Amino acid sequence: MSNLTDMEIFARVVSAGSMSAAGREMNLSPAVVSKRIRRLEDKLGTRLLQRTTRQIALTESGQGFYERVIAILASVEEAEAFVSRGSAQARGTLKVAAPTSFGRLHIAPHLGKFLEVNPDLSLNLDLDDGFVDIVAEGYDVAIRIAELSDSSLVARKLAPIHRLLCAAPSYLERHGEPASIEDLAANHICLAAHNQDPWRLAGPDGLETVRTNSPIRTNSSEVVRECLLAGVGIALRSTWDIGPELREGKLRIVLPAYRASKDVGLHAVYPSRRFLPAKVRVFIDYLAQLYGPSPSWDQGLTQWLQPAETENAPASGPAPLETATKVPV
Known part of the structure; x- marks a missing residue:
């Protein structure tokens, strides 16, 4: 089995975008980071990263390896949390992507209370209205306002959107x-x-x-x-x-x-994995409780929110779990 620390360094290089940035985050010199990546590639017998003077890019093998590595590291983190702090204790850094306006209006004002009840957790919130590749960019969870379609990702519906x-x-x-x-x-x-x-x-x-x-x-x-x-x-x-x-x-x-024609939903989307990290679970649960099936923004507007009836409209109902793909936020 490859050394776990080498895999951690590899994942950090991909998420940080460069070896020097990863080194700063892990208190390692760029030379040490480069040496550990080469050792991992030698162990695996394949090149994981294409390097230039300005940037790095994943090879096809590197992309597949990275997707599996982050799942392994998440499971390790969850196991460590279970042993040392209990499975319900959230800790570490949670990386979240969300739509710009929605994040500003309906996530940011509630982060203080969330962090008060999760003192061992820090949060990195990126607001972007474009496509976000959750796996490739190292996000733990993304908030989506969209009609979701099939993929290898998993989603939980947090609220209706009208x-x-x-x-x-x-x-x-x-x-x-x-x-x-x-x-x-x-x-x-x-x-x-x-x-x-x-x-x-x-x-x-x-x-x-x-x-x-x-x-x-x-x-x-x-x-x-x-x-x-x-x-x-x-x-x-x-x-x-x-x-x-x-x-x-x-x-x-x-x-x-x-x-x-289709009232899309507000979803929390996250990489498909067997063991959901506590930090992701408590954040999703917090938002689901905060919004719910009758979110505050719909207060006083109920008369306008009844589903439009059309001959072509299929019957539908909310589901707690759905498969999801990359969609505009």
Whole structure:
């Protein structure tokens, strides 16, 4: 069996992105780190890393080895925690990825309380709206707002996510409310980020597709939100994002019979492994209790959140465990 410490160094090099960065994290010189990686490659009889003067990259063998190594190290960490501190005690560093706006609004404000009850745990929270490869980038868990599909990852649903059409009163005063989907598409400004076009809506007549026609093009969902509040146009937004504005009257729901054709879920996604580390388990349990099937952001909006009935819509129900793939956050 390969030396466990060499595997730890290898995993740290991959997650840190360079041997020098890994060395700093482990208090080892770059020369020692390089020597240990070479020793591991010699032991295995294969090259794990492609090295250049500026960066490293995993070989095909290295990628497969890395995926297995992090599972082994997680199991070792869990075993050590069970023996020394008890299986329910979370410790170490938890690396989490989450969508930018959601992380800022609904995760960051609650981290203080989480760390108070888990004093031996530190947290590294990365906010990013792009693709995140959980395994390759060394994340323990990622928070996803998406419809999940099959993969080797595992997910737990934390809360429902509802998306509704809305506009600021100032926009509706100037342009009036759309009377139908056809009116919306033909006579109104529809705001959306690049990856949110077109809109697929469900309503009384089935599924409808609306091509957005915003005079503002952006890759930022937050820009769309600010334009929406400023009265630039109509947008399809999640209630976690605009719930307070709807309750305060800063935004109004339009075409209430329509909503996103599929109400995606909020999920915690993590690498598939038999033994889930305590640090991951307590974090996921904390968020599940914090949000739940009736999250705070939906308070006062229940009348608008009933599922849209369409002839093509399949019956569905929440499931605690689902398979998951990389999806936009």
